[in-house]
Amino acid sequence: MDQPMRLQDRMYHDWLLPEEARSVRIETRAFVDEEVLPIASGLNTISESVHAFPGDLFQRMAEAGLFRIPFPADCGGKNLQYPLCAATVVMEELAYASDGLAAIYDDHCLLPGIALLSGSSSVKQRYLTPLMNGSAVACMAITEPGAGSDLRAETVQTHAELTGDAFVVNGHKRFVTNAPVGSFMTILCVINGSLTMLLIDLHAPGVTVGPPDLKVGNRAQLTADVWLENVRVHGENHLGEAGEGLRIALRALTWGRIVIGVSGVAMAQAALDECVHFMQKREMFGGKLADSQYWQFRLAEHATQISMARDMCYKAALRYDLGAGTPEPEMAMAKYYGTQVAGDMARDAVQIFGGSGYITRLGADGSTFKVEQIYRDCKIAEIYEGANEIQKRVIARAAFGREYVR
Numbered sequence: 228m229d230q231p232m233r234l235q236d237r238m239y240h241d242w243l244l245p246e247e248a249r250s251v252r253i254e255t256r257a258f259v260d261e262e263v264l265p266i267a268s269g270l271n272t273i274s275e276s277v278h279a280f281p282g283d284l285f286q287r288m289a290e291a292g293l294f295r296i297p298f299p300a301d302c303g304g305k306n307l308q309y310p311l312c313a314a315t316v317v318m319e320e321l322a323y324a325s326d327g328l329a330a331i332y333d334d335h336c337l338l339p340g341i342a343l344l345s346g347s348s349s350v351k352q353r354y355l356t357p358l359m360n361g362s363a364v365a366c367m368a369i370t371e372p373g374a375g376s377d378l379r380a381e382t383v384q385t386h387a388e389l390t391g392d393a394f395v396v397n398g399h400k401r402f403v404t405n406a407p408v409g410s411f412m413t414i415l416c417v418i419n420g421s422l423t424m425l426l427i428d429l430h431a432p433g434v435t436v437g438p439p440d441l442k443v444g445n446r447a448q449l450t451a452d453v454w455l456e457n458v459r460v461h462g463e464n465h466l467g468e469a470g471e472g473l474r475i476a477l478r479a480l481t482w483g484r485i486v487i488g489v490s491g492v493a494m495a496q497a498a499l500d501e502c503v504h505f506m507q508k509r510e511m512f513g514g515k516l517a518d519s520q521y522w523q524f525r526l527a528e529h530a531t532q533i534s535m536a537r538d539m540c541y542k543a544a545l546r547y548d549l550g551a552g553t554p555e556p557e558m559a560m561a562k563y564y565g566t567q568v569a570g571d572m573a574r575d576a577v578q579i580f581g582g583s584g585y586i587t588r589l590g591a592d593g594s595t596f597k598v599e600q601i602y603r604d605c606k607i608a609e610i611y612e613g614a615n616e617i618q619k620r621v622i623a624r625a626a627f628g629r630e631y632v633r
């Protein structure tokens with residue numbers, strides 16, 4: 228097949244990543260080349276439905292060990308020295324082919340998986356084992372119709388009460404990724420006025436999962452509303468201490484924000500590669516579109532920004548893996564900048580492809596165009612896991628202090 232060259236290999240010299248994470252890149256790249264790229268166009272253009280969930284591919288991701296990447300040995304994980312760097316590499320490689328698939332990985336393995344590490348050893352045993360072997364699909368439910376960016380105990384409307392040895396949960400969550408095919412979810416709710424994280428079986432009585440949302444992009448990723456009506460949850464399915472819900476969510480989102488930043492880098496890189504390949508072939512005015520110095524310079528600017536954004540993501544991941552705690556403000560910078568770079572690059576990529584850049588499927592011969600898919604997919608990265616304005620608040624707080632940015 229006539230594939231674009233991976234310009235990352237020619238233009239980005241990786242002096243940052245530990246050897247361990249570079250090996251994960253080699254293995255994941257081989258997996259993506261073999262299993263994902265041949266079907267990526269279908270994943271990125273299909274309409275959302277339970278049947279559209281790539282269950283076989285999900286299983287092969289489990290068999291390839293991708294779901295064991297973040298976890299320590301005592302949970303059956305890979306016990307890596309640099310697990311967030313490795314997870315960031317996996318997300319970059321997946322998102323290069325399909326951002327929807329990368330989102331499935333993030334919302335199965337990283338967000339609920341990291342939250343589960345705050346559970347008791349028997350909870351970890353019961354839920355992490357099926358998460359890692361792919362026999363269960365996990366979700367993380369934080370957002371509600373009335374609470375997304377603003378996650379204070381006063382705004383979150385999902386409540387739980389302890390009655391006997393069980394919590395009884397009532398509420399309504401929105402945009403829960405993987406829920407239409409999910410087995411269990413970690414859920415942010417309010418207990419006695421403070422935010423707490425519980426673990427809920429999606430097949431428990433009282434749980435209703437809505438139909439999948441139809442979205443602009445990331446079509447392989449299924450999201451849905453989840454309603455909870457008097458759902459009984461065993462007392463042991465309490466993650467961390469009472470009132471630690473937001474802290475647990477933010478710990479998971481430390482992983483989430485860095486990997487969403489790098490998903491932007493990957494989409495931008497894929498669009499850049501497509502453009503260079505297309506411009507070298509597209510005949511125009513007696514030459515090639517690649518002769519245009521205007522577009523050469525535009526792409527030189529994008530390539531520089533992609534390189535900077537990638538460095539920012541791996542620097543934040545490295546800082547976390549080296550034990551320096553929450554890597555702020557680098558993490559917020561990586562999320563906001565990596566996803567912005569994707570939007571900027573995708574807009575120019577569609578322009579470079581002309582009319583073809585606007586086509587999902589060409590009527591004449593069924594052709595699809597990756598830049599159109601990236602254009603649709605990349606926007607959500609600026610919104611989910613902390614809208615970019617929330618990231619800018621974190622950066623501004625580092626500059627001005629909490630008394631100015633409350």
Ligand SMILES: Cc1cc2nc3c(=O)[nH]c(=O)nc-3n(C[C@H](O)[C@H](O)[C@H](O)COP(=O)(O)OP(=O)(O)OC[C@H]3O[C@@H](n4cnc5c(N)ncnc54)[C@H](O)[C@@H]3O)c2cc1C
Nearest residue numbers: 367368369370374375376402403404610611612613614616
């Ligand atoms: C495809 C998809 C998948 C998702 N997956 C999940 C999931 O698995 N689990 C989950 O819990 N949630 C999920 N979400 C929800 C997502 O995280 C939220 O949509 C996001 O956090 C924003 O919340 P909101 O939609 O309520 O927007 P709001 O909180 O209402 O914000 C709207 C806009 O206001 C602006 N804004 C917000 N705060 C500020 C501020 N302080 N200053 C200036 N401007 C501001 C931003 O531009 C923001 O986009 C998903 C959403 C989508 C679309």
